[in-house]
Amino acid sequence: MPQCFTLHTHTLGCDGKNTIAEMVARATEIGMTAIGISNHFIVHPRIQESNFYSYSVRGGYNHIYCSSFLEILTRFVPIFDELEQVAAKSSIRVLRGFEVDWFPDPNWQRGFAQAMRILRPDYLIGASHFVEVNGIPNNVHDIAHADRSTQQEMLTQYWNKICAASQSGLFTFMAHLDLPRKVGLGTDETWMETERQVIAQIASHGTPIEINTGLYPEPYPSRRILEHIAAHNIPVLISDDAHNVDQIGRxxxxxxxxxxxxxxxxxxxxxxxxxxxxxSL
Ligand SMILES: [Zn+2]
Ligand SMILES: [Zn+2]
Incomplete structure (x- = not known):
């Protein structure tokens, strides 16, 4: 296997389908030398007002969206304990990570720093599944349902947020850079200049970027963004974003x-x- 580690994975208790032990066992079986578990770290005081929230309640995974840092700490302390127990018995490295939704608010920054001092993860993945409009977070699925001009505004905001998050110095690498492609947005040529500028800014900060294989036939980021990444010589790793054992190394x-x-x-x-x-941690 060309790259024998995977750092972007989700488990049961988050929105994944398998336990930590099952994920580690499969990674070992297919020849990985290390696996990182990176469940969603999403805290926003108004997360329940997001249109997407009611959808996630129906889907049964609303517990991954927290309104406070206290709430998320209560969730993750036992998950990290379980992870430690699995790691102690494993023949490969098992690492503790998070896929973090970054928010620019100073209260978020403070709360996040405190939470990291308690949880002490091995690495952090920067991500943006939400953009804020009038203080309310909107999921990328909500962007797809917005009217055309709101959509344009949200996409601009999305890219600004990716830029700011990647320059925050907090993240080991950035996840699925052009996530709105998940709902078919941001693919037309009008976004090419924005993409070019964002990549130039990320390059100036040196933050690594993942190639996320969860969206084949074309991964995140798109080929046209990958060409900018190559031109700027930005460091790259491959992620599977595995939500079950069969997706590890996909x-x-x-x-x-x-x-x-x-x-x-x-x-x-x-x-x-x-x-x-x-x-950085
Ligand atoms: Zn994600
Ligand atoms: Zn993920």
Whole structure:
């Protein structure tokens, strides 16, 4: 296997379908040398006002959206305990991560820093599944349902947020950079200049970017963004965003091929990623 670690995975208790032990067992079986569990870390005081929230209640995964840091700590302390127990018995490295929804609010920054001092993860993935409009977070699915001009505004905000999050210095790497593609948004050529500018800014800060194989035939980010990433020599890793055991390492071979095709040369090692986290956490 070309890249024998995976850091972007979800488990039961979050929106994944398998236990931590099952995920680690499968990663071991297919020849991974390390797996990181990175469940969603989503805290926003008005998260329940999001249109998406009622949908998530129906889907039964609303518990991953927290209104306070106290609430999320209560959730994650036992999950990290379970992780430690699995790690102690595992023959491969098991790492503790989060996929974090970053928000610019100073209260969020303070609460997040405190929570990290308690939870002490090994690494953090920066993500943006929500953009705020009038103080209320909107999921990418909500963007898809908005009228055209609101959509444009939300997408602009999305990219601003990705830029700010990647420059916050908090994140080991950035997840699914062009997430709105999940709902078919932001794909037309009018966004190409924004993408170019965002990549230039991320490059100036040096934050690594994942190639997320969860959206094949074209991963996140799109090929046209990957070409900018190659030109700026931004460090890259492959993520499967596995939500069950069968998705671990999915399309890693395809991603390797694409990396070659677009001319990406800068592959970041697990050790370098963890060294970076040691400094920033
Ligand atoms: Zn995600
Ligand atoms: Zn994820």
């Amino acid at each position: 399309h890693f071979d395809d991603a390797e091929r694409l990396i070659g095709e677009v001319g990406i040369k800068n592959r970041i090692s697990l050790q370098k990623l963890l060294d970076f986290s040691n400094k």
